[in-house]
Amino acid sequence: MGRKYFGTDGVRGLVGAEPIxxxxxxxxxxxxxxxxxxxxNLPTGEHPAVLIGKDTRISGYMLEAALEAGFAAAGVDVMLAGPLPTPAVAYLTRALRLQAGVVISASHNPFFDNGIKFFSAGGMKLPDSVESEIEETLEQPMGCVESARLGKAQRIDDAAGRYIEFCKSTFPNELDLRGLRIxxxxxxxxxxxxxPKVFHELGAEVVAVxxxxxxxxxxxxxxxxxxEHLRQAVLAHQADIGIALDGDADxxxxxxxxxELYDGDRLLYVIAAASHAAGRLDGVVGTLMSNLGLEHAIERLGVPFDRxxxxxxxxxxxLQERGWKLGGEGSGHIICRDCHTTGDGIVSALQVLSALRLRGCSLSDACAPLVLYPQRLVNVRMPAGFDWRADPAIDAARAQAEHELGDAGRVLLRPSGTEPLLRVMVEGRDGPQVERLAQLIAHAVEQAFA
Known part of the structure; x- marks a missing residue:
């Protein structure tokens, strides 16, 4: 049975409309x-404790207070960290030996959206089974424990400082960022x-926007x-390198x-190549959307790649199933399990910078062995409930595209998890061919329910 409220990254939506x-x-x-x-199942008189962090959306004040009240009514103590990156909540939950962490954020979405996501005591996202149990409890009437068992709340004044030191600890002790304008x-x-403090304290000159x-x-x-905002900042300030995070910095x-911009696939390759050179790379995980060029470049290192x-x-x-340590997405979510339990934008940037420092090279040089294939993504709006998998015309268009591409490309069709869209992705060595085949399949989808 599908879950009613939890998606792939917690509960998210428009502020003021249920569930937000x-x-x-x-x-x-x-x-x-x-x-x-x-x-x-703690001993009588002891309370579980959770950490709550948030991003900078105006709705965070309101939702923080609501969460705090709900946890207190359940007999859970709350530690409030204020504005804090999502990976910082994961780290501090683990470092402070708390039972859970909660982030109020809608990540890269606009300010009028918000969301709630949870981390386990180990600093990882909750398993589906726990999220399902929370949903089952949501269907029951809300109550309140007796007054003597109510949870308490307190603020953590040094949360940011603790996380800054953690980030710096993932950068090699023998290296620094002196002479680098970021x-x-x-x-x-x-x-x-x-x-800004992380990179400044490692020696860089930081131009923060x-x-x-x-x-x-x-x-x-x-x-x-x-x-584009980052690109313009790099050029305007004559920076050596640019780093852009999203709203919750994961x-x-x-x-x-x-x-020139470098997406998650290219950054993942830089980290992978450095880890391979150091003898620490056992395998790399990408996603179904990771560029085929990345897969081929990783395999040329003699390292397995899985999606x-x-x-x-x-x-x-x-990664956990394979026992590997490195994986990521083209969007810039990169997981370095030897550093952290979740994706972390600051930590990932530091791993790229350490790779460049160790090799004494530029981003362009570090990425030179990676040749990305042209990739075209077309979003086709379709009626809710439309069974695109059973349509013979769509299947024929996909088969034609796969035949033309052969081993030099691939086709991926997948429905959006949040909108009535079918995402059509075609990838190959020849850009015009990729564009033509993507439009061929998209047209077949549109005609299927015209």
């Missing part, structure tokens, strides 16, 4: 709290007061999802001194 309302979020906190109490775009998001949040401007033409895009479903939680699951 004060009432629902309070009930969600209560349901999560009751689930936590049941699972922890243009850093924090998307007016959760890392606005943290990321996107560091003036007002509650409404998060991700607004800035950050990893709008990298993904990263970079730029070189010429303003997970789209979504960083699925990348992590496959």
């Amino acid at each position: 309302t004060p009432d629902f979020v309070m009930r969600l906190g209560y349901a999560a709290g009751r689930t936590l109490v049941r699972r922890e 243009a850093l775009d924090c998307a007016h998001g959760a890392a606005y007061a943290i990321a 996107g560091v003036e949040p007002d509650g409404l401007n998060i991700n607004d033409e800035v950050g990893a999802t709008q990298p 993904r990263v895009i970079m730029a070189d001194a010429d303003g 997970a479903k789209v979504g960083d939680r699925y990348v992590l699951e496959l």
Whole structure:
């Protein structure tokens, strides 16, 4: 049975519309709290404790208060960290030996969206089974423990400082960033007061942009999802390198001194090549959307490459299954399991910078062995419930494309998890051929329900 509220990255939606309302979020906190109490089975008188962090959206104040009330009513203590990157909540939950962590964020979405996502005591996203248990509890009436068992709340004043030191610890002790001018775009998001300090304290000259949040401007033409802002900052300030984070700082895009942008596939390759040279690379996980050129480049290193479903939680699951340490998505979610339990934009950028420092080369040089194939993605709107898999015309168009591409390309059709869209992706060595075949399949989809 599908889950009603939890998607691939927690509960997310438009603020003011269920499920992102004060009432629902309070009930969600209560349901999560009751689930936590049941699972922890602590001695009488002891309370489970959770950490709550948020990004810079104006709705964070409201939702933080609602979550706090729900957890307290369930008998769970709350530690409030204020604005903090999503990976910082994962780290601090583990470092402080808490029972769970909660992030109030809609990541790269605009300010009028928000969401709630949970981390386990080990700093990883909750298993599906726990999320399903929370949903079951949500269907029950909300109550309140007796007054003597209510949870308490307190603020953590040094949360940012703890996380800054953690990030710096993932950069080799024998290296520094002196002599490097970095243009850093924090998307007016959760890392606005943290990321500049990390890179500055490692020795870099930091030109920070996107560091003036007002509650409404998060991700607004800035950050990893709008990298043109980073490119312009690099050129305007004559920076040696550029780094762009998204609103909750779990993904990263970079730029070189010429303003050329480097997505997650290219950054993942740089980290992989450095890990391979150090004898630490056992395998790499990408997703169904990872560029075929990345797969071939990793295989040329003599290292296996595997693909997970789209979504960083699925990348992590496959990494754990394989026992590997490195994986990521083209969007800039990169998981370095030897450093962290989840994707972290700051930590990933530091791994790229350490690779460049060790080799004494530029981003362009480090990426030279990687040749990305032309890739075309077409989103086709279709009626809800339309069974595209059973349509013979769509199947014939896909078969024709796969036959023409042969071993030099691939075709991927997948429905969106949030919209009535079918995503048609074609990839190959020849750009015009890729474009033609993508439009061929998209047209077949459109005609199937015309």
